[in-house]
Amino acid sequence: MERDLAGLLFPGSVAVVGASGTPGKVGHALFRNVAASFNGPVYAVNPKYKELLGRPCVASVEGLPEPVDLAVVVIPAEQVAGVLKSCGERGIRNVVVISAGFKEAGEEGARRERELVRIAREYDMNLLGPNVLGLISTRVGLNATFAPRGAFPGEIAFMSQSGAFCTSVLDWAWHERLGFSHFVSLGNKAVLTEVEFLSAFGADPQTRVIVAYLEGVSDGEAFIRVASQVTREKPVVVLKAGRAEAGARAVSSHTGTLAGSDRAYQAAFEKCGIIRARNVEELFDYAYALAKQPLPRGRGVGIVTNAGGAGVMATDAVEWEGLEVARFTEDTARRLAECMPKAANIYNPVDILGDARADRYKKAVELVAGDPNVDMVVALSAPVAILTYAELAEILAQARRRFEKPFVCSFMAGELGEEAEGLLRGAGIPSFFDPARAVRTLRVLCDYLEIRRRPRPEPRPLEVDRESVRRLVREAISSARPRLGLEAMEILSAYGIPTARGGLARSPEEAARLAQGLGERVVLKIASPEIPHKSDAGGVLVGVDQRAVEERAAMLLRQIRRKFPGARLEGVYVQEMLPPGREVIVGVLRDPTFGPLVMFGLGGIHVEVLRDVAFSVAPLSRDEAQALVHRIRGFPILKGVRGEPGVDVPGLVEVVERLGRLAADFREIVELDVNPLLCYPDRVVAVDLRLTISGEEG
Amino acid sequence: MERDLAGLLFPGSVAVVGASGTPGKVGHALFRNVAASFNGPVYAVNPKYKELLGRPCVASVEGLPEPVDLAVVVIPAEQVAGVLKSCGERGIRNVVVISAGFKEAGEEGARRERELVRIAREYDMNLLGPNVLGLISTRVGLNATFAPRGAFPGEIAFMSQSGAFCTSVLDWAWHERLGFSHFVSLGNKAVLTEVEFLSAFGADPQTRVIVAYLEGVSDGEAFIRVASQVTREKPVVVLKAGRAEAGARAVSSHTGTLAGSDRAYQAAFEKCGIIRARNVEELFDYAYALAKQPLPRGRGVGIVTNAGGAGVMATDAVEWEGLEVARFTEDTARRLAECMPKAANIYNPVDILGDARADRYKKAVELVAGDPNVDMVVALSAPVAILTYAELAEILAQARRRFEKPFVCSFMAGELGEEAEGLLRGAGIPSFFDPARAVRTLRVLCDYLEIRRRPRPEPRPLEVDRESVRRLVREAISSARPRLGLEAMEILSAYGIPTARGGLARSPEEAARLAQGLGERVVLKIASPEIPHKSDAGGVLVGVDQRAVEERAAMLLRQIRRKFPGARLEGVYVQEMLPPGREVIVGVLRDPTFGPLVMFGLGGIHVEVLRDVAFSVAPLSRDEAQALVHRIRGFPILKGVRGEPGVDVPGLVEVVERLGRLAADFREIVELDVNPLLCYPDRVVAVDLRLTISGEEG
Secondary structure (H helix, E strand, C coil), X not given: CCCCCHHHHCCCCEEEECCCCCCCCHHHHHHHHHHHHCCCCEEEECCCCCEECCEEEECCHHHCCCCCCEEEECCCHHHHHHHHHHHHHHCCCEEEECCCCCHHHHHHHHHHHHHHHHHHHHCCCEEECCCCCEEEECCCCEEEECCCCCCEEEEEEEEECCHHHHHHHHHHHHHHCCEEEEEXXXXXXXXXXXXXXXXXXXXXXXXXXXXXXXXXXCCHHHHHHHHHHHHHHCCEEEEECCCCHHHHHHHHHHCCCCCCCHHHHHHHHHHHCCEECCCHHHHHHHHHHHHHCCCCCCCEEEEEECCHHHHHHHHHHHHHCCCEECCCCHHXXXXXXXXXXXXXXXXXXXXXXXXXXXXXXXXXXHHHHHCCCCCXXXXXXXXXXXXXXXXXXXXXXXXXXXXXXXXXXXXXXXXXXXXXXXXXXXXXXXXXXXXXXXXXXXXXXHHHHHHHHCCCCXXXXXXXXXXXXXXXXXXXXXXXXXXXXXXXXXXXXXXXXXXXXXXXXXXXXXXXXXXXXXXXXXXXXXXXXXXCCCCCCCCEXXXXXXXXXXXXXXXXXXXXXXXXXXXCCCEEEEEECCCCCEEEEEEEEEECCCEEEEEXXXXXXXXXXXXXXXXXXXXXXXXXXXXXXXXXXXXXXXXXXXXXXXXXXHHHHHHHHHHHHHHHHCCCEEEEEEEEEEECCCCEEECCEEEEECCCCC | CCCCCHHHHCCCCEEEECCCCCCCCHHHHHHHHHHHHXXXXXXXXXXXXXXXXXXXXXXXXXXXXXXXXXXXXCCXXXXXXXXXXXXXXXXXXEEEECCCCCHHHHHHHHHXXXXXXXXXXXXXXXXXXXXXXXXXXXXXXXXXXXXXCCCEEEEEEEEECCHHHHHHHHHHHHHHCCEEEEEEECCCCCCCCHHHHHHHHHHCCCCCEEEEXXXXXXXXXXXXXXXXXXXXXXXXXXXXXXXXXXXXXXXXXXXXXCCCCHHHHHHHHHHHCXXXXXXXXXXXXXXXXXXXXXXXXXXXXXXXXXXXXXXHHHHHHHHHCCCEECCCCHHXXXXXXXXXXXXXXXXXXXXXCCCCCHHHHHHHHHHHHXXXXXXXXXXXXXXXXXXXXXXXXXXXXXXXXXHCCCEEEECCCCHHHHHHXXXXXXXXXXXCCCHHHHHHHXXXXXXXXXXXXXXXXXXXXXXXXXXXXXXXXXXXXHCCCCEECHHHHHHHHHCCCCECCEEEECCHHHHHHHHCCXXXXXXEEEECCCCCCCCCCCCEEEEEEHHHHHHHHHHHHHXXXXXXXXXXXCEEEEEECCCCCEXXXXXXXEECCCEEEEEEEECXXXXXXXXXXXXXXXXXXXXXXXXHHHHXXXXXXXXXXXXXXXXXXXXXXXXXXXXXXXXXXXXXXXXXXXXXXXXXXCCEEXXXXXXXXXXXXX
8 A cells, every 4th residue: 555656656767568550450659659649768578560650669678778757558358478477587667458258248358367466465565457448647638548548737647447438538628628637447447446546646637636537445444544644634535436236236337346235335435424426417527626625614604606506506506405595794794785786686695686797796806805704705797798618717716816715706698608618617616507507516625625624533442351252252153153132232341332231140049039129120041043033023021120030031942942942042031121212223343445333323123114324434533433323314302302301412422432442353243232221311321232243354 | 378379379460569669678679589580470569669660559459450469568666557458458468577676575566466366367367477478479470578688499398487597598509409389488387387388389280399497286186187298298398496495485586486396396396297397407418319319219228439438427317317237138249249259248238449431330239229129229439530520410319310319329439529519419319428417318318109009097086984074074163273183083984994993982871881792802092192102101091991991081181181181182093903913104285285195104202303204286097096105115014024924915005096086085184194094904993083174175
């Protein structure tokens, strides 16, 4: 991860192995692009030629006059390993393998790919690919792709797991004059993955925003670690495709990635502050805004329009996106009143009317943008005869420079607005026909503002008894009993989670003994991880009199044995009677990509019917645990409604935090439910538990 | 409403009153547009000229050689009434008043507008405006607007409450080559409103889809009646702006409309099958798709791509929009396997690989489109060297004609895709860079399919005792007691809604008498509409022994009198004790635009914290009542969860239906809550009631 990608991203010399002189061949398109774009030494490697497009051509890697910084390999799959080895021997540390025919092409290809990985490791190489379009680095002017279009220089670093999508984006960005600092096709990610590029782009001063199309993440934990760092410095926008069930199927048929579940991705992205785009339109709208605009200081939006309807639409969008229609200071209101016609609306949204010429528009924009309550400006205009869009664009470009606040605009025009687009682009002002789309890009600036401001303490050290849990987990594994229930309650106690008093009795007599000291009446629960819904199965007796415990425990065991003749019974769990409280559920689930997730939700119908739950990736800082608890819709219920007292939220947050610690410490825990955790105004108590343990760490 | 707008929308002759020869004037732009576009007789009316742009000009309306079908008036506001009267006298029945300076411009303007309405009524005129951009009717080739752009002929009828937005749409549509059948600026809607145009566009065979930008609806009930009819025949797409609190403020400052609440609009649109666009982009994406595409027969989508990533994105979008990735028949799968390369993915999404030429793409599209399980086709392509977008567009246009199924495509390109756009437009195939946006337009076709298929029975006649309720309502009004509580339970009984047994006692003695026959134990509730939360206030006694009723009732009255010395007490309500059941709330609210709304939700936290409620406009058919009950997220709770029995849903639906009838019959009911309605497996029972009555019908 902490690899040095300088030679890959900013090479001083490049060789193209498999460069071709035959138009239509990938090796031709690629070499032509490299030769046309790159100012440093460029070599072709191909035994057929002595020279290609005016550049020296050698027969083999061994014949290169210098160990180039970067070799780009575009030869049949079965020859790649040999060339890679030659590169290693020749001291070439950065290689892009364009060739397809690897993991994506069945078992034989997968074997070939493993061979590449072995060689790359042996020579400590930065290997990009195989199965890629290539890469572009605009600072060194290198286009090492076989795409028909190159890229303009810009502030956006882009990487994509789909090579075809790279071609699409290049063609479209050319059309939109959108520029890139780096442009990388990730391909099969045999060695270098999104993680290394995230880290490199994060450190690149030329890059203002990182944009990625991903179908899966190779190493979830490294991804979270690196992305969490990078997003403090610059925004990262990701389109994660393969979201749906059927989408995931398509992914697996595409680059062989086994995509994790969408909920895990969502939780991971939230944890490390990644901005998620739901589609291509959002991906580039967000990227452009984040690359070109300053960050706002708050959520207040000032709107200036010469058309009432546009103002209404923008205002709708402001509320829809959770931003605020700024309230002007008295000073602004007074000055607007002085210089606007009487029929104008001088309150936000400011409607300067359809007969406004450039001077009136300029005054309004300057007064609104200068108001201290306005953090962002939306400028709107319908086509009018007395004001050209070019004038308007000039006004906005000036104001944008002067006030250093984000500006977006919606000119709501077709051909008439085209003249102004170059001006707006030059000023970095996003412009859309639809005011709602313009406002949406302001929201994403606020999203990133919050991500940057968010405190990111490390999870605190917690006092826990790790040894006891380790022993219990080992026991479960060695006795091949992956499923545990109440008998494992001490796992929770060991991690400082308050549990109901009680214990496991192996016999009715022991039950009677254990019941002493648990109060006049107790609860008896059958302890068997093989009976999922104990209550429904008749496995729970509530309010059992102290004196009747032995008899009732014996009865309970008899009944359950009769009902579930094959089930393994651990005994009877004797537990104190607790008063009714608010039931919540806290769980742990091991995700194949991101490792342990913590789930939180209200109990009963809230989980089962309303699916009102939230996930986070463990371990959790106290802030993260708190955010998780607050995230469910039903949170106000925990705070108390209609005079009912609220529950001990800090205590609850701590249980979530400690369970996150447990999940992170013991990867052997595949699933765990604390259900219910009973919440009272002054404390929380775990009442029941189910977990599954696996010897294979996730 | 059943007005004949033929003369307005398809005039044979047109006069422009206030036509001007001075460039820059609205009267000039307008007359120039009319003269340039319209083939029938065109007259200018202006005492200054004898002739204008080669057309005859007369000094006054009286001087017109014929009573034209349509007069367009563009003169100062204070002269409009006089001209309108002249038009009336001259037998001109259709007038468009372009002039501003009416309701939108303060009290004086409002007075002027009322005068216009009076005159229009007197002469039974179709008056469009005032304060409009004008109208366009492409069938008769008339552009009676002062906009710089006209409109192409097409299948979309458009109306807008914002004139500036009309100008925007015209400019943009020109650029996009989007055509219209009619284009109407609604302005202040003094006489003609969206309702009359909805009806006229509905009857116009040239119009395939109706599109509206509205900030408010003038007559909610007429709107629902007409729209419900029209949407059976053709789709209606509405962007309702002024949604947010602050947006509503902007509306009132814009055209003086008092916008109803967003929830009421949502309920009304659902009732009459209007498709709601959330923003301008959706408005025209939906309009284009609905205008150009055939309706699908189901929700199955077939996807063909030459780029894996694009297929993944489209598949994500299909799931996101609630459509289905079609499962091919064995026949299709076999034939695809026969003609595709081995590495291709022949399951949906079909990935024909980046080296596919036109013939392979064509085969795949034809096999997929021909599959009986495929109702709609998504065609995707990244830029590749061996296949031009023009070839691809031609393939799709042919297949679209042959299979008569909806096609959308995403070419994911910039300049390279431009050559194909004209071909796709000609074939009516929507095309977007973003596959998600393409798929979204398929979803809207399915939305409309469902709207068309939806049964729309009238509300059934119900046996109710209208007289009793009328008496109670009159009493409440005449005694100036707008708020009623338990003492009005018979309103519910009169409408056939089961209520808990019981009655209002004016004295403790009467309470004791009433309690007889209600079981061993009863409930006593203080009856006072002025004490909102009876239970919290100590106004409810549960489980009172028959023999203690008199004493406890007296005590209850004493205590409440002491606690609320000023409150009006109706007495004590004696009610049977009911077993615990599932609590729901059914309510009525009178909306200023759409009249009575019925609300349904689960009781307690579901309403108060989770806001899990749904609204519908009364009266309700049984289907609508059922849909309302099903619409809340928590509906599965009513069906029964985890072994708990469900409740009497048909009984519940009938209560909703009957309450809708009550709300529709008595507009005097401003608000009504049946809370709780207790639901059991075999019955539902209303337990408590609050309502507010107003003498002014809504």
